[in-house]
Amino acid sequence: MGSMSKMGAVWRSAGSSVAGRLFLDRQxxxxxxxxxxxxxxxxxRARVLEVIEETRDTKTxxxxxxxxxxxxxxxxxxxxxxxxxxxxxxxxxxISSAPSEALVSITVKHVADGRVSTWLHENLRAxxxxxxxxxxxxxxxxxxxxxxxxxxxxxxxxxxxxxxLRDLAVRDAIENVVFVHHARSHAxxxxxxxxxxxxxxxxxxxxxxxxxDDASSPRGFDEVYFAKLVPDFAERSTFLCGPKPLMDRxxxxxxxxxxxxxxxxxxxxxxxxxxxxxxxxxxxxVRLGRSERNVVAKGQGSLLxxxxxxxxxxxxxxxxxxxxxxxxxxxxxxxQNLVTGEVSSEPDQEIQLCISIxxxxxxxxx
Amino acid sequence: xxxxxxHLTREEADAFGRELDALxxxxxxxxxxxxxxxxxxxxxxxxxxxxxxxxxLHFGLGPVSFVLGTSALGxxxxxxxxxxxxxxxxxxxxxxxxxxxxxxxxxxxxxxxGDDWRxxxxxxxxxxxxxxxxxxxxxxxxxxxxxxxxWKPIHLTQPIIATFLALFFQWGVGGxxxxxxxxxxxxxxxxELAKRSRPFLTKAAWQLFxxxxxxxxxxxxxxxxVFLGNLLANGTRxxxxxxxxxxxxxxxxxxxxxxxxxxxxSRGQWYVRQLNGSANIEGNRLLHVLTGHxxxxxxxxxxxxxxxxxxPEMAPRVREICARYGQSYNTGSFRRQLRSxxxxxxxxxxxxxxxxxxxxxxxxEEAAAANFAAAGRAAA
Numbered sequence: 126m127g128s129m130s131k132m133g134a135v136w137r138s139a140g141s142s143v144a145g146r147l148f149l150d151r152q153x154x155x156x157x158x159x160x161x162x163x164x165x166x167x168x169x170r171a172r173v174l175e176v177i178e179e180t181r182d183t184k185t186x187x188x189x190x191x192x193x194x195x196x197x198x199x200x201x202x203x204x205x206x207x208x209x210x211x212x213x214x215x216x217x218x219x220i221s222s223a224p225s226e227a228l229v230s231i232t233v234k235h236v237a238d239g240r241v242s243t244w245l246h247e248n249l250r251a252x253x254x255x256x257x258x259x260x261x262x263x264x265x266x267x268x269x270x271x272x273x274x275x276x277x278x279x280x281x282x283x284x285x286x287x288x289x290l291r292d293l294a295v296r297d298a299i300e301n302v303v304f305v306h307h308a309r310s311h312a313x314x315x316x317x318x319x320x321x322x323x324x325x326x327x328x329x330x331x332x333x334x335x336x337x338d339d340a341s342s343p344r345g346f347d348e349v350y351f352a353k354l355v356p357d358f359a360e361r362s363t364f365l366c367g368p369k370p371l372m373d374r375x376x377x378x379x380x381x382x383x384x385x386x387x388x389x390x391x392x393x394x395x396x397x398x399x400x401x402x403x404x405x406x407x408x409x410x411v412r413l414g415r416s417e418r419n420v421v422a423k424g425q426g427s428l429l430x431x432x433x434x435x436x437x438x439x440x441x442x443x444x445x446x447x448x449x450x451x452x453x454x455x456x457x458x459x460x461q462n463l464v465t466g467e468v469s470s471e472p473d474q475e476i477q478l479c480i481s482i483x484x485x486x487x488x489x490x491x
Numbered sequence: 492x493x494x495x496x497x498h499l500t501r502e503e504a505d506a507f508g509r510e511l512d513a514l515x516x517x518x519x520x521x522x523x524x525x526x527x528x529x530x531x532x533x534x535x536x537x538x539x540x541x542x543x544x545x546x547x548l549h550f551g552l553g554p555v556s557f558v559l560g561t562s563a564l565g566x567x568x569x570x571x572x573x574x575x576x577x578x579x580x581x582x583x584x585x586x587x588x589x590x591x592x593x594x595x596x597x598x599x600x601x602x603x604x605g606d607d608w609r610x611x612x613x614x615x616x617x618x619x620x621x622x623x624x625x626x627x628x629x630x631x632x633x634x635x636x637x638x639x640x641x642w643k644p645i646h647l648t649q650p651i652i653a654t655f656l657a658l659f660f661q662w663g664v665g666g667x668x669x670x671x672x673x674x675x676x677x678x679x680x681x682x683e684l685a686k687r688s689r690p691f692l693t694k695a696a697w698q699l700f701x702x703x704x705x706x707x708x709x710x711x712x713x714x715x716x717v718f719l720g721n722l723l724a725n726g727t728r729x730x731x732x733x734x735x736x737x738x739x740x741x742x743x744x745x746x747x748x749x750x751x752x753x754x755x756x757s758r759g760q761w762y763v764r765q766l767n768g769s770a771n772i773e774g775n776r777l778l779h780v781l782t783g784h785x786x787x788x789x790x791x792x793x794x795x796x797x798x799x800x801x802x803p804e805m806a807p808r809v810r811e812i813c814a815r816y817g818q819s820y821n822t823g824s825f826r827r828q829l830r831s832x833x834x835x836x837x838x839x840x841x842x843x844x845x846x847x848x849x850x851x852x853x854x855x856e857e858a859a860a861a862n863f864a865a866a867g868r869a870a871a
Contacts, residue, residue, distance in 0.1 A: 146605075147600065155534065155591075208527075442613065445761070447618065448582075448613040448617060450595075464512075474588075
């Protein structure tokens with residue numbers, strides 16, 4: 126094991142040199158992939174061992190990651206990379222398994238117009254290989270575990286809090302946990318059976334399901350009903366994840382009783398501020414991640430010209446979109462390609478600065 | 492075939508450019524799995540060919556395995572430099588977001604560093620194609636390949652110099668971005684040259700070590716055989732790439748431009764210059780792949796970042812557009828283009844001929860008509 130990590134360190138230092146790029150990035154990587162597609166010197170990949178149908182629109186993928194996986198904390202997410210018609214696309218999904226489990230699982234709800242979730246549901250089978258990202262996110266169970274916990278979720282937002290509950294169960298630490306989950310119907314409750322089993326086995330777990338088709342309770346999240354269900358919610362360390370209306374209302378409720386500091390939440394879709402077509406001339410905020418600077422890009426011309434006016438000196442060449450020297454990774458935000466008119470609003474897309482104009486605030490890997 | 496292109500007004504050039512842009516859009520929208528499958532297949536073939544070649548050289552005995560091993564190794568180097576390295580470094584596969592196909596990270600099996608290449612080739616040569624004084628690829632600064640270049644006595648030696656360049660082509664390519672000529676003319680200080688040379692020397696040292704020390708040493712008793720095999724494989728690749736690249740820009744009929752006439756050039760005019768500054772080689776699919784599709788130099792210069800394997804299917808459309816705008820489309824067999832290049836290098840080693848005063852506008856109608864007729868025949 127020690128010699129393996131030493132070898133890894135030698136490889137990493139060689140990796141930046143010409144020889145490393147030639148021999149390791151190209152040839153060693155190629156032959157490792159030929160032997161077994163899940164193996165890689167550079168990339169985090171995983172093999173799918175099993176696909177489990179959870180509900181009519183949700184599947185769990187049980188994954189065995191390669192040696193680059195360093196484990197996760199309960200509540201974190203990973204990015205999943207799928208190659209769809211030749212293009213690699215990434216999406217973030219919460220990890221639903223507990224950190225101590227040998228296999229990693231992600232649970233994915235099929236979104237009707239979502240390219241990646243559709244592809245995962247329709248094409249991904251046992252034996253296939255997927256790209257993964259390093260686990261990330263601050264939505265995690267604190268250590269030591271708080272005395273009184275509330276896990277509050279809706280729909281597929283159950284995945285990160287399920288990881289927390291499973292973690293507590295494995296550590297036999299379910300002392301005083303209330304789990305309130307919202308779903309359309311009984312059949313739509315992801316992990317329904319396992320939740321019922323855990324509740325039967327652990328006296329410290331109180332499970333409440335709020336179902337839309339249940340006539341005796343209100344539809345969706347209801348403040349009054351919720352306060353009756355969990356009268357001491359303001360005293361509980363609360364972990365919230367679910368659809369936006371649920372999260373917004375729950376957040377306001379916690380604010381109104383002064384319990385915001387006990388509420389942790391995970392939003393699946395970051396609020397994107399797309400500007401109206403013309404007002405981008407007034408300027409957008411650009412976060413340059415690598416140099417840790419914030420600048421305002423404004424005025425006429427391409428994003429490259431705007432950045433230059435803001436005092437930045439990004440690498441560039443032809444300035445007409447042919448040489449790809451100014452290519453950089455856009456971590457978030459929307460830009461439009463001046464040549465093709467194509468709009469890029471997905472996270473982690475490569476863009477060419479010299480033929481892009483910003484359409485929203487941006488985060489760039491510069 | 493060598494009819495002059497009709498001179499286009501800015502408006503005509505822009506209309507011409509819009510048609511090429513539309514073709515470009517159409518191709519980009521269609522990129523997908525088959526393009527990725529193609530380049531991965533070529534990468535697989537190159538890697539397997541290298542492994543087979545090295546195995547035959549290392550463990551084989553006798554001349555048959557030597558010839559086979561050297562050929563397989565040479566083939567892998569040609570595929571890697573041309574269809575894989577050159578094209579990936581152009582950003583033709585950046586849309587896939589596969590790090591193995593990333594233009595800015597790729598490093599090829601050649602003494603030229605990827606970074607130098609990306610600067611001197613992708614940026615300078617492809618942006619300023621065939622502009623005298625700006626495109627340093629016109630004769631690489633020491634060969635006279637166009638009559639517009641001023642003749643100097645040193646050009647008398649150029650048939651011999653070109654032969655040496657062909658044999659050691661990767662070193663010419665590798666040293667190109669060091670701008671040694673600027674050092675001699677005083678435009679570059681020794682310190683600048685030293686700084687610029689360091690990545691090249693590191694890369695060259697690694698390449699020499701790999702092919703002429705590491706692999707021969709690994710072969711123990713077979714070391715001389717491996718050494719010689721590597722030398723011949725590198726030499727074969729050099730000759731081949733030299734021939735392909737010289738046929739792309741230096742055959743008869745290719746135009747060069749003065750800086751003044753390209754100032755404030757529009758996107759359409761840039762397209763016109765790319766077309767008239769390049770020449771194609773006709774052949775089958777194998778030839779196209781072995782040249783990295785630089786046999787479609789015209790399409791490559793119009794669309795440098797579109798996967799090169801798409802050029803053969805774009806070519807008839809490009810040709811049809813050119814015909815409608817009275818633009819000559821320079822193409823011919825490998826033998827014809829190579830003979831034309833060699834003839835030119837020999838002829839231009841002597842002074843003259845006087846550069847014609849841009850005969851582009853001479854009898855444009857006849858030229859266009861002839862070209863249109865030729866395209867019609869080709870289509871039929």
